[in-house]
Amino acid sequence: ELLDSLSARFRKALDRSLVPVAESLRYEFPEDLPITSHVETIREKLKENQVVIVCGSTGSGKTTQLPKIALAAGCGRSGRIGCTQPRRIAASSLARRVAGELGAEFGNQVGYKVRFDDRTADRTVVKFMTDGILLAETRDDPMLYQYDCVILDEVHERSLNVDFLLGYFKLLLPKRPDLKLIISSATLESERLAAFFGGAPVEEVEGRLFPIEDCWIEPGEDEELTDTVARGVTFINDMDPHGDILVFLPGEREIRDCAEMLNGRKFPNTEILPLFGRLSAGDQQRVFNPSRFRRIVLATNVAETSLTIPGIRYVVDSGLVRLSRYNPRTRIQELRAEQI
CATH class of the missing domain: 3.40.50.300 (P-loop containing nucleotide triphosphate hydrolases)
Structure with missing residues (x-):
């Protein structure tokens, strides 16, 4: 009472x-x-x-x-x-x-x-x-x-x-x-x-309807995931220099590795922006701010729902996501990379 x-x-x-x-x-x-x-x-x-x-x-x-x-x-x-x-x-x-x-x-x-x-x-x-x-x-x-x-x-x-x-x-x-x-x-x-x-x-x-074209890139023999993704981003960049690119990767480690690889390719007038849960609020906010450069946003599935990042024209999806699963054998939560 x-x-x-x-x-x-x-x-x-x-x-x-x-x-x-x-x-x-x-x-x-x-x-x-x-x-x-x-x-x-x-x-x-x-x-x-x-x-x-x-x-x-x-x-x-x-x-x-x-x-x-x-x-x-x-x-x-x-x-x-x-x-x-x-x-x-x-x-x-x-x-x-x-x-x-x-x-x-x-x-x-x-x-x-x-x-x-x-x-x-x-x-x-x-x-x-x-x-x-x-x-x-x-x-x-x-x-x-x-x-x-x-x-x-x-x-x-x-x-x-x-x-x-x-x-x-x-x-x-x-x-x-x-x-x-x-x-x-x-x-x-x-x-x-x-x-x-x-x-x-x-x-x-109803949602917004846009024409969507799907393209597939086969991974090379013994090619790392980040190498395959970087190859896809390079293909898009060479084909069309306009519009931002959103890249889905399974986790923070893959994002950092891919960012390092793409920065090494020195694309002109391009920003590489990571987006994952542990980033500071200021760094997260950068992906929503307008830019005069092409932006390549490397994100986990946090960018998949709720958030609409302006300016995105191309999406590169690794097809993998890291999820927390309960393992009944070990009786602990495990973080695994799984196919979508």
Whole structure:
């Protein structure tokens, strides 16, 4: 009872402090994003339903625009709008971008929280975080009273954290009729999600369609992965000097080796930019900043979802990803490079 009383007092204080902040934010929707034509429909569904499911492929704009749609639907007044991401880099970079679009101060009205890095304030209305952070918050605040809307993004990745959160909200929502839940997914598993949440409405958003041409490069005999990738990048650079190149590699070691190899080839007017989870926030931000040079971005799968890097014309995919797997024989987690 004491905990419930304290939580109620916290909610009232948060309510008084967030209303003027939420009302001061401006939310305009870019006309070139596919989700913009669905804004009114999603807003009305969110007003009339506790759970809304949004399906949209990469480039539809759902990740950056859903928090703004929630604001337009009246959320962010009696509690924060929380938006989960599967990766730290996505949470931090999206917070910066959405803060700019809302005309808000980053780290104040819009912020993020990841492990060992909390860039939020008492006046934070839109809070980006990893799904692990939200899961950890359920221990101290099992009713999630600090939120009046939660957006679970990239649900199609189906991590243990996401699956646990889906089950948790299934039990929590009947106890919190004032709490709104938006589930965002890039794949069409919407019917299963809708059935799980008692027939929740689904909005499907089309993605941006571009003509895509696939080319294959066979690895040479006894050729290292980084050599094959560097050969592919060199082929693209010789064929067309315009447009940025995004290269997917399984891990930090391969990125560093490939960067060293490409720097040795001394491509003219070219920047080699690494992108992986352990980079500092400043180095990560470099891939989103405009440049007068061609950029070759060497990234792990952190660049695969949530993040849209501007200027990319070519993609080189190694076909490998490093994943953490539980080994039942040794009873420990192992980091393995696996084929996609």
